Amino acid sequence: MPIMFNDETKTFHLQAGDSSYIFQIYRDGYLAHLYWGQKIRSNHLSRFIPYGRKPQAPTPDDPDETFSLDTLLQEYAAYGNSDFRSPAYQVQLENGSTITDLRYKSHRILKGKRVLEGLPGTYVERDEEAESLEIVLWDELCGLEVVLTYTVFEKYNAISREVKLINKGTEKLKVLRALSANVDFYNSDYDFIHLSGAWGRERHLERRSLKSGIQAIESRRGASSHQQNPFAALVSKNADEEHGEVFAFSLVYSGNFIAQAEVDQFKTTRFSMGINPFDFSWLLEPSQTFQTPEIIMVYSNHGLGEMSRTFHKLYRNNLCRGKYKLQARPILINNWEATYFDFTAEKLEDIATVASELGLELFVLDDGWFGKRNSDDSSLGDWYLNREKLPAGLDDLAERINKLGLKFGLWFEPEMISENSDLYRAHPDWCIYVPDRRRTKSRHQLVLDLTNAKVRDYIVDAVCKVLGSAPISYVKWDMNRNITEAGSAYLPAERQRETAHRYILGLYDIMNRITAAFPDILFESCSGGGGRFDPGILYYMPQTWTSDDTDAVERLFIQYGTSMVYPAITMGAHVSAVPNHQVDRVTRLDMRGHVAMAGNLGYELDLTKFTPEEVEAVKKQVAEYKEIRELVQFGDFYRLRSPFEGNDTAWMFVSEDKREAVVFYYRIMAKPNPPLTSILRLRGLDENRDYEVMGSGMVYGGDELIYAGIAVPTLKGDYASVYWRLRAK
Numbered sequence: 001m002p003i004m005f006n007d008e009t010k011t012f013h014l015q016a017g018d019s020s021y022i023f024q025i026y027r028d029g030y031l032a033h034l035y036w037g038q039k040i041r042s043n044h045l046s047r048f049i050p051y052g053r054k055p056q057a058p059t060p061d062d063p064d065e066t067f068s069l070d071t072l073l074q075e076y077a078a079y080g081n082s083d084f085r086s087p088a089y090q091v092q093l094e095n096g097s098t099i100t101d102l103r104y105k106s107h108r109i110l111k112g113k114r115v116l117e118g119l120p121g122t123y124v125e126r127d128e129e130a131e132s133l134e135i136v137l138w139d140e141l142c143g144l145e146v147v148l149t150y151t152v153f154e155k156y157n158a159i160s161r162e163v164k165l166i167n168k169g170t171e172k173l174k175v176l177r178a179l180s181a182n183v184d185f186y187n188s189d190y191d192f193i194h195l196s197g198a199w200g201r202e203r204h205l206e207r208r209s210l211k212s213g214i215q216a217i218e219s220r221r222g223a224s225s226h227q228q229n230p231f232a233a234l235v236s237k238n239a240d241e242e243h244g245e246v247f248a249f250s251l252v253y254s255g256n257f258i259a260q261a262e263v264d265q266f267k268t269t270r271f272s273m274g275i276n277p278f279d280f281s282w283l284l285e286p287s288q289t290f291q292t293p294e295i296i297m298v299y300s301n302h303g304l305g306e307m308s309r310t311f312h313k314l315y316r317n318n319l320c321r322g323k324y325k326l327q328a329r330p331i332l333i334n335n336w337e338a339t340y341f342d343f344t345a346e347k348l349e350d351i352a353t354v355a356s357e358l359g360l361e362l363f364v365l366d367d368g369w370f371g372k373r374n375s376d377d378s379s380l381g382d383w384y385l386n387r388e389k390l391p392a393g394l395d396d397l398a399e400r401i402n403k404l405g406l407k408f409g410l411w412f413e414p415e416m417i418s419e420n421s422d423l424y425r426a427h428p429d430w431c432i433y434v435p436d437r438r439r440t441k442s443r444h445q446l447v448l449d450l451t452n453a454k455v456r457d458y459i460v461d462a463v464c465k466v467l468g469s470a471p472i473s474y475v476k477w478d479m480n481r482n483i484t485e486a487g488s489a490y491l492p493a494e495r496q497r498e499t500a501h502r503y504i505l506g507l508y509d510i511m512n513r514i515t516a517a518f519p520d521i522l523f524e525s526c527s528g529g530g531g532r533f534d535p536g537i538l539y540y541m542p543q544t545w546t547s548d549d550t551d552a553v554e555r556l557f558i559q560y561g562t563s564m565v566y567p568a569i570t571m572g573a574h575v576s577a578v579p580n581h582q583v584d585r586v587t588r589l590d591m592r593g594h595v596a597m598a599g600n601l602g603y604e605l606d607l608t609k610f611t612p613e614e615v616e617a618v619k620k621q622v623a624e625y626k627e628i629r630e631l632v633q634f635g636d637f638y639r640l641r642s643p644f645e646g647n648d649t650a651w652m653f654v655s656e657d658k659r660e661a662v663v664f665y666y667r668i669m670a671k672p673n674p675p676l677t678s679i680l681r682l683r684g685l686d687e688n689r690d691y692e693v694m695g696s697g698m699v700y701g702g703d704e705l706i707y708a709g710i711a712v713p714t715l716k717g718d719y720a721s722v723y724w725r726l727r728a729k
Contacts, residue, residue: 002152022045031135032074037299049073069083073184113129121293121539135148153318163178165292180251188268189210192261193304200549203229216261218276219276224536230273232261232273234246242302246301252293253275273295280497329629338607353404361406409475412477419446464518574601587718600633601625667715692726694724
């Protein structure tokens with residue numbers, strides 16, 4: 001059984017795949033953490049509980065000085081009752097105090113996994129795929145009940161955790177902090193890994209040693225953000241792609257978050273993650289509940305590569321939903337960098353005609369098709385057709401596109417409102433704002449107040465009306481600014497600090513209703529590019545525009561970092577024109593294609609301006625991608641060389657049966673007098689099989705490719721790339 005309880009030792013043993021997670025009901029009902037790591041058989045680990053007097057450590061059971069919550073490794077730590085470390089939760093009572101003392105009350109073990117109300121989460125299709133443990137903790141004085149839920153997946157080294165707080169007392173409680181989990185480690189000899197960046201430079205891999213005190217990443221922007229991704233990992237000092245221990249955490253949430261590691265005076269480490277307590281509180285009336293988002297914890301004893309492949313499979317199979325979950329994604333052309341706001345139906349049809357000739361499958365009309373939208377300073381919220389640009393209607397354009405053999409897609413930015421819009425003139429109170437304070441704009445726009453049910457209903461009705469007006473097969477859902485002046489005219493004063501979280505709950509409600517109403521549409525999320533590339537959004541929309549930066553060199557870093565958590569099938573990746581519109585770099589068309597082929601391939605440029613040579617090159621790219629598409633989108637991913645460590649990058653995809661593989665190699669800058677031979681060692685192949693390098697006639701043993709490697713051909717000039725296709729003999 002994945003979850004076992006030893007009644008004699010009061011120990012819970014959770015076995016997820018090849019890992020064990022063990023904790024114990026200790027002393028007066030506290031939950032003591034014992035172990036997380038490679039699967040073991042023993043339940044008798046209480047010997048690891050710190051025992052013995054520590055100077056200045058508070059002792060709640062005085063005169064027994066051997067027990068202190070400040071030295072106990074805990075499962076869900078409280079504030080103020082003798083543990084000085086950062087708490088997992090904090091609740092304020094009506095008398096103003098913030099002291100709580102949760103004790104074990106009961107537990108039950110269940111088959112399957114429950115669906116979180118109003119929140120995204122991983123799921124199972126059969127109860128046999130997972131087992132769940134619910135532990136009820138209780139504070140008798142204030143009537144606070146807390147339910148800790150652990151779900152163990154049968155096939156993965158992964159455990160999900162989430163928390164529900166219930167006010168079973170007679171007084172109001174104010175939740176000041178409600179993280180999804182904390183895990184206490186016996187030592188601090190780890191590195192802290194996370195994904196950081198900025199607009200156009202998202203999810204760069206960063207790694208640093210833990211030090212005394214708190215090391216944290218967070219977002220206070222109302223979104224998971226370009227700057228920090230809701231992922232972090234503690235890894236052993238020797239951890240690389242193939243070796244070492246990894247303890248990874250990924251939050252299934254799209255709003256303000258925090259992930260922190262605190263090293264205390266005894267060199268133990270407390271890792272905690274969840275909704276950011278900054279500028280947050282939640283009023284909990286009697287009988288009301290508060291549900292935290294889910295956190296996914298992944299263990300690997302074989303480095304970062306195994307960790308990533310666990311996340312990839314779990315998120316691809318048990319987070320993404322709907323028709324397109326396991327369906328190959330179409331190759332698209334987006335008109336944005338070709339026309340921006342200046343287009344006609346005829347110009348769009350010209351681009352689509354070339355796209356059809358090149359073998360592309362989907363045409364996407366980006367910003368500018370609605371209201372009076374001729375620049376980015378008007379019309380957001382006015383989701384009706386701009387008849388000056390498309391006088392014959394959206395359905396006419398879609399039919400023209402369809403006749404060319406392409407499906408038709410459309411861009412929206414439903415969460416935003418322009419001051420220069422019919423919607424704002426009718427409802428100036430429908431945006432996020434604070435009375436008597438200025439309404440700060442970004443990209444000339446404000447954010448709609450999704451805490452308000454009327455606003456949510458308007459968005460759903462307006463978007464659904466457009467989607468029902470034409471044969472639309474794809475939606476790009478954009479969000480181009482973060483929240484400032486976080487207040488709501490809809491919420492009472494005592495609930496103003498709930499605004500940011502209620503906004504995200506409102507967003508999930510909207511996305512759920514619209515995607516459920518149009519199950520045959522492929523939805524791709526976007527947030528100024530990759531500003532909300534997180535598991536919460538993937539639950540509703542199975543792919544994300546990885547970054548607005550389409551430069552091939554920058555994309556090596558972005559896609560490499562993104563691959564730490566997210567599978568290739570979730571990454572939108574486009575070939576754009578040169579000089580690149582973001583960094584003004586000129587790269588080769590073949591390298592741009594090879595980078596984009598490592599995700600969901602698309603194009604974002606004016607196809608009608610191609611030279612005959614470029615036409616043939618793109619035809620070849622498209623045809624080759626169609627041959628390897630399912631391997632890229634559903635294969636096992638292996639990182640071979642990191643752009644963060646040198647001048648070249650390499651990665652590969654291997655089919656589940658190990659019969660096929662595709663390997664990509666990229667060299668950024670040419671160097672004088674380079675090494676005579678560059679050898680690339682491969683991974684993930686079957687050592688006992690022979691593989692043909694397709695197109696070359698060369699045959700290599702799998703063991704040879706893994707241990708001896710394959711020679712990289714001589715590449716000339718800057719921004720060069722090559723790829724190999726391998727097939728078992």
